[in-house]
Amino acid sequence: MLENWKLLKLKTIFKSLPFNLLKKKYRNPITKEKFDSFVLDAPDWANIVAINEKNEILLVRQFRFGTDKIELEIPGGCLDKGEDPKKGAQRELREETGYHVDLENLSEIGVVDANPAIQNNRCYTFLAEKISSLGEQNLDPDEIIEFEFASQEQVRNYIRNGEITNTYIIAAFHWLALQKELN
Missing domain, CATH: 3.90.79.10 (Nucleoside Triphosphate Pyrophosphohydrolase)
Incomplete structure (x- = not known):
């Protein structure tokens, strides 16, 4: 059964309008390996x-x-x-x-x-x-x-x-x- 990945760390690496770029470090729920993800933090x-x-x-x-x-x-x-x-x-x-x-x-x-x-x-x-x-x-x-x-x-x-x-x-x-x- 799928599980959510655990967020370990969140860092804003770039700020601008209309969005920011986030670096999010997660732990894979199966392998327990760490994984970096990049997300556009944008307004609704x-x-x-x-x-x-x-x-x-x-x-x-x-x-x-x-x-x-x-x-x-x-x-x-x-x-x-x-x-x-x-x-x-x-x-x-x-x-x-x-x-x-x-x-x-x-x-x-x-x-x-x-x-x-x-x-x-x-x-x-x-x-x-x-x-x-x-x-x-x-x-x-x-x-x-x-x-x-x-x-x-x-x-x-x-x-x-x-x-x-x-x-x-x-x-x-x-x-x-x-x-x-x-x-």
């Missing part, structure tokens, strides 16, 4: 599938430094340390798009571990219904974001055609499909 984040009164989904376009290109995604971002994921989702929607959702119209539809082999953070996905425009975006210095509304069929086509490739965004639409099956 929240993604928001925001749907308007026409049943259209709010999408954002922004440049991503990892792929060096403009990506098509849904609103979302890092949670502040200790921030409630639901309130963080509400904040990110407002900051990135200028749209607002009341907390009672925001429901968690799924959670994924980012990459459990090398990361320690999670991504929370929320469904935002009954959104309203407040107007102004409040972007971070590293953000330039345009947004648009798309039908659910358009979103499926964006995924099929490779225009939406972010795994966490695709997971969000999977959670949305499962949510609809339950209702």
Whole structure:
């Protein structure tokens, strides 16, 4: 039967934004040998599938430094340390798009571990219904974001055609499909 490996030592070896690099020393529960593991200590984040009164989904376009290109995604971002994921989702929607959702119209539809082999953070996905425009975006210095509304069929086509490739965004639409099956 599998056992958790025993953590013997933890050391931060590199600090930056948005993540730190940790060196973790473990003991193998079977061989008792020691093993060094390196983990990205990253903040949790929240993604928001925001749907308007026409049943259209709010999408954002922004440049991503990892792929060096403009990506098509849904609103979302890092949670502040200790921030409630639901309130963080509400904040990110407002900051990135200028749209607002009341907390009672925001429901968690799924959670994924980012990459459990090398990361320690999670991504929370929320469904935002009954959104309203407040107007102004409040972007971070590293953000330039345009947004648009798309039908659910358009979103499926964006995924099929490779225009939406972010795994966490695709997971969000999977959670949305499962949510609809339950209702």
